[in-house]
Amino acid sequence: MNRMISYVKKDTWIHRLSGVTKLFFFLLWCITSALTYDTRILLVMIAVTIAVFVMSKTAWRQVAPVFRVVLFFMVLNVAAIFLLSPYQGCEIYHHRAVLAPLFPGHDLTAEELFYLFNVVIKYFAITPAIFAFLVTTDPSEFAASLNGIGIPYTAAYSVAIALRYIPDVQDDYHRIRNAQEARGIEMSSKAKLTDRIRRTSSIIFPLLFSAMDRIDVVSNAMELRGFGKKKRRTWYAHRKLAAADILVMAGTAAFCTFALVFTFHDGDRFYNPFV
Amino acid sequence: MEPTNNKTKDNPIISFQDFSFRYRSQKEPTVRHINLDIYPGEKVLITGPSGCGKSTLAHCINGLIPGSFSGEIKGKLLVDGEEPKKAGVFGMSKKVGTVLQDTDGQFIGLTVAEDLAFALENDALPQEEIFQKVDRAADIVEMRDFLDHAPGELSGGQKQRVSMGGVLVDDVKILLFDEPLANLDPATGKRTIDLIERIRQKQDVTVVIIEHRLEDVLYRDVDRIVVMHEGEIAADESPDRLLCTDLLEKEGVREPLYIAALKHAGAVLKPEDHPQHIETMNLLPYREQVRSWFARTKEPAAKALGEPVLEVQDLTFSYTQGTPVLSHVSFGIREGEMVSIVGKNGAGKSTLSALICGFLQPDAGKILLEGRDMAPLSVKERGERIGLVMQSPNQMISKPMIMDEVGLGLSVRGVPEKERTERVLKTLKICGLYPYRNWPVSALSFGQKKRVSIASILVMNPKILILDEPTAGQDYRHYTEIMEFLKKLNEQMGLTILMITHDMHLMLEYTDRALVLADGTLLADEKPAAVLSDEGLSERAYLKKTSLYDLAVRCGIDDPTAFSERFIACERALREGGQNQ
Numbered sequence: 001m002n003r004m005i006s007y008v009k010k011d012t013w014i015h016r017l018s019g020v021t022k023l024f025f026f027l028l029w030c031i032t033s034a035l036t037y038d039t040r041i042l043l044v045m046i047a048v049t050i051a052v053f054v055m056s057k058t059a060w061r062q063v064a065p066v067f068r069v070v071l072f073f074m075v076l077n078v079a080a081i082f083l084l085s086p087y088q089g090c091e092i093y094h095h096r097a098v099l100a101p102l103f104p105g106h107d108l109t110a111e112e113l114f115y116l117f118n119v120v121i122k123y124f125a126i127t128p129a130i131f132a133f134l135v136t137t138d139p140s141e142f143a144a145s146l147n148g149i150g151i152p153y154t155a156a157y158s159v160a161i162a163l164r165y166i167p168d169v170q171d172d173y174h175r176i177r178n179a180q181e182a183r184g185i186e187m188s189s190k191a192k193l194t195d196r197i198r199r200t201s202s203i204i205f206p207l208l209f210s211a212m213d214r215i216d217v218v219s220n221a222m223e224l225r226g227f228g229k230k231k232r233r234t235w236y237a238h239r240k241l242a243a244a245d246i247l248v249m250a251g252t253a254a255f256c257t258f259a260l261v262f263t264f265h266d267g268d269r270f271y272n273p274f275v
Numbered sequence: 276m277e278p279t280n281n282k283t284k285d286n287p288i289i290s291f292q293d294f295s296f297r298y299r300s301q302k303e304p305t306v307r308h309i310n311l312d313i314y315p316g317e318k319v320l321i322t323g324p325s326g327c328g329k330s331t332l333a334h335c336i337n338g339l340i341p342g343s344f345s346g347e348i349k350g351k352l353l354v355d356g357e358e359p360k361k362a363g364v365f366g367m368s369k370k371v372g373t374v375l376q377d378t379d380g381q382f383i384g385l386t387v388a389e390d391l392a393f394a395l396e397n398d399a400l401p402q403e404e405i406f407q408k409v410d411r412a413a414d415i416v417e418m419r420d421f422l423d424h425a426p427g428e429l430s431g432g433q434k435q436r437v438s439m440g441g442v443l444v445d446d447v448k449i450l451l452f453d454e455p456l457a458n459l460d461p462a463t464g465k466r467t468i469d470l471i472e473r474i475r476q477k478q479d480v481t482v483v484i485i486e487h488r489l490e491d492v493l494y495r496d497v498d499r500i501v502v503m504h505e506g507e508i509a510a511d512e513s514p515d516r517l518l519c520t521d522l523l524e525k526e527g528v529r530e531p532l533y534i535a536a537l538k539h540a541g542a543v544l545k546p547e548d549h550p551q552h553i554e555t556m557n558l559l560p561y562r563e564q565v566r567s568w569f570a571r572t573k574e575p576a577a578k579a580l581g582e583p584v585l586e587v588q589d590l591t592f593s594y595t596q597g598t599p600v601l602s603h604v605s606f607g608i609r610e611g612e613m614v615s616i617v618g619k620n621g622a623g624k625s626t627l628s629a630l631i632c633g634f635l636q637p638d639a640g641k642i643l644l645e646g647r648d649m650a651p652l653s654v655k656e657r658g659e660r661i662g663l664v665m666q667s668p669n670q671m672i673s674k675p676m677i678m679d680e681v682g683l684g685l686s687v688r689g690v691p692e693k694e695r696t697e698r699v700l701k702t703l704k705i706c707g708l709y710p711y712r713n714w715p716v717s718a719l720s721f722g723q724k725k726r727v728s729i730a731s732i733l734v735m736n737p738k739i740l741i742l743d744e745p746t747a748g749q750d751y752r753h754y755t756e757i758m759e760f761l762k763k764l765n766e767q768m769g770l771t772i773l774m775i776t777h778d779m780h781l782m783l784e785y786t787d788r789a790l791v792l793a794d795g796t797l798l799a800d801e802k803p804a805a806v807l808s809d810e811g812l813s814e815r816a817y818l819k820k821t822s823l824y825d826l827a828v829r830c831g832i833d834d835p836t837a838f839s840e841r842f843i844a845c846e847r848a849l850r851e852g853g854q855n856q
Contacts, residue, residue: 009423138385139385140384140385140386140389160385161383163385164383164384164385164426167427168379172670175665175670176665176670176671178629178632178634178654178663179663179665179670179671180671180673181634181654181655181658182632182633182634182654182655182657182658182661182662182663183658183683183684183687183731183732183735184655184658184659184683184684184687184688184735185683185687186654186655186687199687201673202673202674202683203673204673205672205673205674206669206670206671206672206673209669209672210667210669210670213667213669214380217375217377217380217381218380218381218383220339220343220375221375221380221381221383222383222393223339223342223343223364223365224337224339224364224368224373225368225383225393225394225397225441225442226365226368226394226397226398227393227397228397229365229397229398230397230398230399232399233396233397233398233399234395234396234399234400234401234402234405235396235402236384236388236389236392236395236396236402236405236406236409237389238402
């Protein structure tokens with residue numbers, strides 16, 4: 001059924017990479033794309049992430065709903081920038097070319113447009129990478145990886161256990177919602193938004209109580225099988241780093257170093273086509 | 276005989292010596308003055324009604340008491356030479372493997388292999404060793420082909436096998452099962468009991484089973500049955516001897532049906548006839564009594580049938596195209612009927628109820644309510660005619676006070692307060708909850724909460740009530756209480772009741788008709804006794820033919836279905852007689 005943004009087992013070279021490698025790529029990639037505003041670098045990054053996304057054979061419907069949410073926030077972000085600081089682009093690029101005067105104090109400038117374009121492509125440079133990371137990383141293997149890089153195993157395991165029970169809680173949610181809807185507590189788009197918000201309690205409380213029952217069972221079951229007994233633990237899903245992992249990590253590090261050097265060599269993180 | 280050898284044989288592996296335990300939050304001890312020795316290699320069933328202290332005993336053995344549930348211990352408990360209170364939960368986990376009743380909740384890993392490996396990972400064993408041990412455990416519980424499956428892809432029975440494997444990886448000496456049958460369909464339950472027996476023989480472990488479904492556990496030999504009563508041991512006997520007494524009935528534990536039938540027929544059972552299994556019991560001394568009982572009892576009168584109220588016509592549904600969950604299902608329900616929907620997990624029972632309630636839309640086919648197509652009706656509109664009660668009341672209750680909870684369906688429909696209060700109070704009276712009307716829901720027992728969840732549906736005056744597993748996990752007394760309540764609603768208010776259930780007793784005793792689903796098709800639409808007398812049908816639908824059938828056949832009665840029906844009618848008459856006194 002509809003389980004979005006969760007690990008789906010497939011056999012591609014990206015799935016076969018270790019969780020550490022993917023985490024390494026993911027973090028460096030996010031840092032780099034957050035730091036750089038160099039349009040050329042960002043366009044290359046988009047090309048790479050889209051290639052990764054395609055090669056990971058991720059189906060569009062796995063991520064589409066979340067992608068829509070990301071788009072929504074992107075539009076919000078862009079609109080806010082334009083409304084609040086319409087001349088941000090001019091300050092950055094030290095240039096002002098008015099394309100159209102909109103209303104007093106809000107001229108549409110080429111620089112602002114270019115700046116906003118950069119903001120937009122930053123989103124596109126990161127989002128597919130996040131999606132690819134989430135849907136190709138086996139949570140248990142990822143937990144093992146986190147533990148491997150020094151994060152305490154209790155914290156690392158909580159990631160895996162959360163992912164284990166998310167589908168169960170989703171099922172509970174659907175069941176409870178259905179039953180409450182039958183009692184007349186309409187939660188579909190037919191009801192008014194205010195009513196829906198007010199009525200969420202009729203779903204939240206049963207969901208919470210069911211979840212609490214579940215937590216009781218889970219924590220007892222874990223303790224009965226010795227979770228937390230020792231200072232360290234091993235992992236069934238642990239994967240040793242292979243040649244491909246080293247290659248990907250080295251490649252990522254090299255690219256990101258290059259990208260940052262290239263961006264900052266002129267002492268500015270923007271690419272300026274205007275002067 | 277070698278003295279050392281003799282000593283190991285005679286040393287109990289579990290020994291309660293004048294043992295009492297009181298939970299910190301309780302005034303009185305939950306178990307009192309327990310003296311019980313269990314020997315290596317034994318298989319012991321601990322039974323008794325809810326609240327008798329049987330689960331508390333289990334928690335004492337695996338160290339959850341006092342590790343997770345604190346309280347006061349008096350007397351002594353030794354498990355394999357150690358005191359659980361000193362060894363703690365972790366110390367005991369090397370000796371006692373516990374399998375809980377919630378097959379979903381205790382499945383911790385994201386795949387079968389990881390769940391099997393969980394205890395080994397926590398012991399920080401090298402990965403190579405974990406791989407080997409996981410493979411071995413998977414072989415023992417016959418799950419080798421499913422190692423990379425996620426819990427969502429497994430049936431309840433398979434999940435339970437994984438749980439067993441997950442404790443067997445540790446070479447435990449004691450296997451402790453806490454109500455292993457509660458969530459399983461009958462045939463799967465039977466297989467579980469069989470697997471437990473095979474593991475006991477192969478792995479040389481001691482087995483302790485906590486369960487109130489006695490007949491199902493007795494499918495394979497048990498050495499001893501311990502009956503608990505209000506925290507004390509009421510009996511500690513071999514099954515053959517215990518079944519010949521009337522102690523089980525007195526303590527509110529359901530006797531196997533064939534035993535009850537033999538007793539109705541006037542038979543005085545003797546342990547030497549080995550009544551533990553109907554298949555092998557010596558029936559010679561009782562045969563004539565059973566036959567003459569059958570001859571002199573009358574067939575129960577058929578219930579008068581009302582107008583058709585719900586019609587399902589050629590219903591087909593699939594989540595993903597090409598794999599129908601239901602295909603071409605048709606049946607009709609008449610007003611005032613009590614009907615059970617049975618079949619193994621995943622047969623399409625819940626999907627059927629979701630379609631009737633309008634949570635899902637059929638791919639093809641129609642559902643008619645009183646002759647009118649329900650397709651245009653919304654979930655909310657259907658909810659006024661067809662009430663759905665979920666398995667656990669915790670899944671429904673959302674208000675802290677009983678009156679508010681029961682009145683919720685009316686208040687969202689804008690019923691004026693005066694009328695609302697009237698209807699709520701009337702419903703509370705019907706449900707026997709009137710004395711508690713000003714209580715918070717949290718102060719009620721599980722059975723009372725169940726009634727609150729039923730009341731909150733009844734208040735809307737539905738034509739039909741659909742209940743999902745109304746008695747799952749309930750002991751005999753609570754089972755009877757809930758079912759008698761539903762029967763009263765059925766008889767006095769003319770309410771039509773549909774029940775999704777795994778419980779063959781429920782289906783046999785309380786429903787007029789059974790709809791048997793298997794792999795998305797309707798296999799049968801018949802009287803329950805007839806369904807359970809049809810061996811081929813039972814097998815395909817993962818049901819279990821009743822022991823009444825075996826008894827009838829072995830006594831040479833040529834109509835086992837009629838035998839079952841007469842037995843049920845007789846039980847019912849006795850129960851009603853008992854209530855009227």
